[in-house]
Amino acid sequence: MENNDKLLVRLKKEGGFKNMKKNFMLKSLILILVFSMALIGCAQESEPGEKPEEPTDEPLENEVKVGMVTDVGGVNDNSFNQSAWEGLERLKRAGGDVNYIESQGEGDFEPNLNEFVNGGWDLTWGIGFLMGDAIKAIAEQNPESNFGIIDAVVDAPNVVSTVFKEHEGSYLVGVVAAMTTKSNKIGFVGGMDIPVIKKFETGFLEGVKAVNPDIDVKVEYTGSFTDAGLGKASAATMYDNGVDVIFHAAGGVGDGVFGEASERSGVWVIGVDKDQSITFGDEITLTSMMKYVDEAVYQVSRDYAEGNFKGGIRELGLAENGVGLPDENPNISEEVMNAVNEYKEKIINGEIVVPSGIE
Amino acid sequence: MKTLSRWLLRESVIIPLISVFAGLIIGAIIMMFGGYNPFEAYQALFNKAFGNIYGIGETIRTITPLIFTGLAVAFAFRTGLFNIGAEGQFIMGSLAAAYVGIMLDLPAIIHMPLAVIVGGIVGGLWGGIAGFLKASRGVHEVITTIMLNWIALYLSNYLIRTHLLEKGQQKSETLAQSSWLSFSFLTDLFNNARIHFGFLIAILCAIVFYVILQKMKQGYELRSVGLNPHAAEYAGINVKSNIIKAMVISGMFAGLGGAVEVLGVTHNVTILPAFQGYGFDGIAVALLGGNAAFGSVVGAFLLGTLTFGATGMKLGAGVPFEIINIVIALVIYFVASRLIFKRLMNALNVNKQEEQ
Numbered sequence: 001m002e003n004n005d006k007l008l009v010r011l012k013k014e015g016g017f018k019n020m021k022k023n024f025m026l027k028s029l030i031l032i033l034v035f036s037m038a039l040i041g042c043a044q045e046s047e048p049g050e051k052p053e054e055p056t057d058e059p060l061e062n063e064v065k066v067g068m069v070t071d072v073g074g075v076n077d078n079s080f081n082q083s084a085w086e087g088l089e090r091l092k093r094a095g096g097d098v099n100y101i102e103s104q105g106e107g108d109f110e111p112n113l114n115e116f117v118n119g120g121w122d123l124t125w126g127i128g129f130l131m132g133d134a135i136k137a138i139a140e141q142n143p144e145s146n147f148g149i150i151d152a153v154v155d156a157p158n159v160v161s162t163v164f165k166e167h168e169g170s171y172l173v174g175v176v177a178a179m180t181t182k183s184n185k186i187g188f189v190g191g192m193d194i195p196v197i198k199k200f201e202t203g204f205l206e207g208v209k210a211v212n213p214d215i216d217v218k219v220e221y222t223g224s225f226t227d228a229g230l231g232k233a234s235a236a237t238m239y240d241n242g243v244d245v246i247f248h249a250a251g252g253v254g255d256g257v258f259g260e261a262s263e264r265s266g267v268w269v270i271g272v273d274k275d276q277s278i279t280f281g282d283e284i285t286l287t288s289m290m291k292y293v294d295e296a297v298y299q300v301s302r303d304y305a306e307g308n309f310k311g312g313i314r315e316l317g318l319a320e321n322g323v324g325l326p327d328e329n330p331n332i333s334e335e336v337m338n339a340v341n342e343y344k345e346k347i348i349n350g351e352i353v354v355p356s357g358i359e
Numbered sequence: 360m361k362t363l364s365r366w367l368l369r370e371s372v373i374i375p376l377i378s379v380f381a382g383l384i385i386g387a388i389i390m391m392f393g394g395y396n397p398f399e400a401y402q403a404l405f406n407k408a409f410g411n412i413y414g415i416g417e418t419i420r421t422i423t424p425l426i427f428t429g430l431a432v433a434f435a436f437r438t439g440l441f442n443i444g445a446e447g448q449f450i451m452g453s454l455a456a457a458y459v460g461i462m463l464d465l466p467a468i469i470h471m472p473l474a475v476i477v478g479g480i481v482g483g484l485w486g487g488i489a490g491f492l493k494a495s496r497g498v499h500e501v502i503t504t505i506m507l508n509w510i511a512l513y514l515s516n517y518l519i520r521t522h523l524l525e526k527g528q529q530k531s532e533t534l535a536q537s538s539w540l541s542f543s544f545l546t547d548l549f550n551n552a553r554i555h556f557g558f559l560i561a562i563l564c565a566i567v568f569y570v571i572l573q574k575m576k577q578g579y580e581l582r583s584v585g586l587n588p589h590a591a592e593y594a595g596i597n598v599k600s601n602i603i604k605a606m607v608i609s610g611m612f613a614g615l616g617g618a619v620e621v622l623g624v625t626h627n628v629t630i631l632p633a634f635q636g637y638g639f640d641g642i643a644v645a646l647l648g649g650n651a652a653f654g655s656v657v658g659a660f661l662l663g664t665l666t667f668g669a670t671g672m673k674l675g676a677g678v679p680f681e682i683i684n685i686v687i688a689l690v691i692y693f694v695a696s697r698l699i700f701k702r703l704m705n706a707l708n709v710n711k712q713e714e715q
Binding site for chain 2: 115118119
């Protein structure tokens, strides 16, 4: 013990500890630097290519600053957060000033919205049903600022609530699924059991029933919008039971449904929100139930810039081009497409009223 | 002055300080390579967190639950237990507090304290399960607490769905206002930031932590068990009962955190698709704070400020959120490598001795 102490004193005098520590620190510093540089190098090389044929709009006359707060999905969720951001990027090309904040958890919603409000942004978007309460609270605290929300109804004069008639679009993909299935078994994978997703399910079931009431539709809710593993598990169970077409309305969970389908043959997935055949390929993507969130976000933001902002509910269905099938559907035969168009006409002129499943 | 400088030079203080600065500096270097201005970025971070009264209020709101879970992990660690279950204990605490807040109708003077206390007790019991299993059957607490996290998550989701659900929503009804820890005079003072009195409870818990461990006979026993259970047993300390006690107290801190978050901030409980991460952040906080009471408060302060200020960096300087995660990871890395330094020195020490 004594020996040890003496050694310590000697070492301290000679600065042995210090030198050793310094060396170690220096080496690790250099290592970290090298690694970080290498990583940054990679990142710059793999920058994604330019997207083809973006719509070009008339430049805006007034300056406008529009911000959006995503829910926990983030702007690269291959789903509505991403779609909303694409709408704002389109506004940017027309001369608007846009930015986004990704929420890390539900507690972030309010401060993130406030970040835009206090920063003097003209219009602030909250993307998704889960942000309803936060938008309501902040809109009431800041009656002078303006807000938009997707998929929820917030009753305040300074909020535009944009909701979609998902049941109408889902009805059409239901028709496609019913006319495509060979086993007469179809699946529906939902995210959380919330009213918006209920609308997808109800419309889809109605569409299937309109074509063939004997088809067996299996419905499953995963309880998540982000855990792709759950989607893969649900899809595997369904496909194993003879289902050959699955419609998912589950955000990131749907990635797992596509993943499972890609490992099998002779099965289809119907995508949601965006044309998901772009991401997952035409081999497994039958079609997609498009929800034109980008269009809605763009239109409302542009209205604001042109001085036509009005709070209230905007409901977009087939007639308003808010939902529908993608422009190109290589996997849908002409016969099916004609049937789809017929149903579409009937829904638009009110001959068929698709129930939404919620009061 | 002399005592202050001596205190600052203590190893337990100086190494975290160096780690934080090293993390920030390397983060700055990475930002520079990415083409961002680090000075602008850190300034934006600071402004977001402390630039106005709203920011200060929200920063405190972010820090509060981290103090609780940090204390929970630190307390268990000091008694030789690795409580990864703070997450589950936190969830159970919020669930219990929500039950009291929604189901009971009481005057505020009883309702609010009752909800807080019940949240703490349920969190404590949840932690106690792991303690009991370890004491009676020798099941390692890392395994049980991880599993209990999942049980808590799905149990909470199930109970919310069946008992507390607000129609058509993925969350419970709003708690009765008599149970809230947030008051309009306080939120008005902070420009509508959701600051609440849970912060004071957190500080109180840190004091309780210190008193139990350092000033009480019970704390001496707990620490002895942590340092060497065999020696403690030889000295006549009941190791098993101390393990259970340690997990109960640790769980209580986390459970109180959950209760306070519900009563102070959200005023409802949501059906969670995944963990919120308060318990796991608690591990980082405890590590930053050297498993001490005051250290955990400082660790929570640091982690909370960095995460809350990060969104400011995004808007103020265009720096992506990921960068701040790198900085946080670097800081934790450097704090953790304190142990590497120590071991390295010890090993060299022994070698030198042998040579002599």
